[in-house]
Amino acid sequence: MSRKIGMWLYSNSGGDKIQDKIVKKLKEREIETITDINLRHAVAKNGHILHDKLKVDTLDLFFSYNAGEQTQYQVFLYQALNRVIPMINSYDSFALTEDKFQTSFLLRQNGIATPSFKLCHRDDTQHLQTIMKKWSKMVYKPTDGWGGVGLTKIENQATLDMLLPFLNQMDLRFFYVEKFIKYDNTDFRVDIVDGEFVGCYGRKASKTDWRTNVTAGGSVFLREPEDKVIEIAKKAAKICGSDIAGVDIIYDMEKEEYVVLEVNGIPAFATPAQEKLGLDFNKKKIDLIVNMIDRKTKKSKK
Ligand SMILES: Nc1ncnc2c1ncn2[C@@H]1O[C@H](COP(=O)(O)OP(=O)(O)O)[C@@H](O)[C@H]1O
Ligand SMILES: [Mg+2]
Numbered sequence: 001m002s003r004k005i006g007m008w009l010y011s012n013s014g015g016d017k018i019q020d021k022i023v024k025k026l027k028e029r030e031i032e033t034i035t036d037i038n039l040r041h042a043v044a045k046n047g048h049i050l051h052d053k054l055k056v057d058t059l060d061l062f063f064s065y066n067a068g069e070q071t072q073y074q075v076f077l078y079q080a081l082n083r084v085i086p087m088i089n090s091y092d093s094f095a096l097t098e099d100k101f102q103t104s105f106l107l108r109q110n111g112i113a114t115p116s117f118k119l120c121h122r123d124d125t126q127h128l129q130t131i132m133k134k135w136s137k138m139v140y141k142p143t144d145g146w147g148g149v150g151l152t153k154i155e156n157q158a159t160l161d162m163l164l165p166f167l168n169q170m171d172l173r174f175f176y177v178e179k180f181i182k183y184d185n186t187d188f189r190v191d192i193v194d195g196e197f198v199g200c201y202g203r204k205a206s207k208t209d210w211r212t213n214v215t216a217g218g219s220v221f222l223r224e225p226e227d228k229v230i231e232i233a234k235k236a237a238k239i240c241g242s243d244i245a246g247v248d249i250i251y252d253m254e255k256e257e258y259v260v261l262e263v264n265g266i267p268a269f270a271t272p273a274q275e276k277l278g279l280d281f282n283k284k285k286i287d288l289i290v291n292m293i294d295r296k297t298k299k300s301k302k
Helices: 015-028 072-081 091-097 100-109 125-135 157-169 227-239 272-277 282-301
Strands: 003-009 031-034 043-045 048-051 061-065 117-121 138-140 152-154 174-179 186-193 196-204 219-222 244-252 257-264
Touching (some): 003 015, 031 282, 100 174, 100 227, 100 257, 196 227, 219 272, 227 244
Antiparallel strands (some): 117 174, 138 152, 138 174
């Protein structure tokens, strides 16, 4: 086999089975896969990045699909590696989508609706007071979070006044806040691979929370998206340069439009339990990923 790729894919929640299928399908196309390359255990030495004895930089492509949260070390090597070999997602796209402010900023620049947002310097807190008067409710968001962790709904001036001393203690560089969107507590998670629509499901927040994340008690349900929702997700993935994207979308009841909350660069495959529920997009997703790897490695061989 002349083509060889590296892969790092999560193994929990059915990830191991997904990995087996991808490896098998790549093999049918005479592409060999070296799995479990965790850059945490890699070392850069002169012009090479070594994982055990493997020179990762000599691979035809690296497919990185594990943990939204990677250590600074892993991200550092991700960046270096992508200077010399193709990666899915590209480092630029990965770094962009890891940051909610950078993503929303770029989406808005390109005409995609997002919740109104503001970013201000940590010493500029009087700005937050002004914003609060205008928006009446807002969401404080860590720009690099996931799973709804750290999101704080600020319902009135008193909550803001109470929160500020805590935020000030946290040694942040800036504050990122969004207008709180009035919505029906459900969202769309739309998966896009290589510019194609893969699948969609909905999540509904629990009775006691305003966040739809499963980690915040939300539940997954089958959901057919309108064409409009698919179009928005495709555009968002393209703008972010994401080969693989899971786009979170909600419907703003006041503005009567769909808004993009964030773009996830490592959206999970349907878990075995979700597959039983009827989420049946895994096969399509695997096929699109395999096709894309095939195409991208052909190019790099020339
Ligand atoms: N501006 C907003 N207005 C109302 N609800 C929001 C807003 N932003 C986020 N949410 C809720 O919080 C959840 C998590 O937000 P999101 O931006 O997707 O971050 P995470 O990376 O933590 O999933 C969303 O699924 C949605 O339910
Ligand atoms: Mg989300």
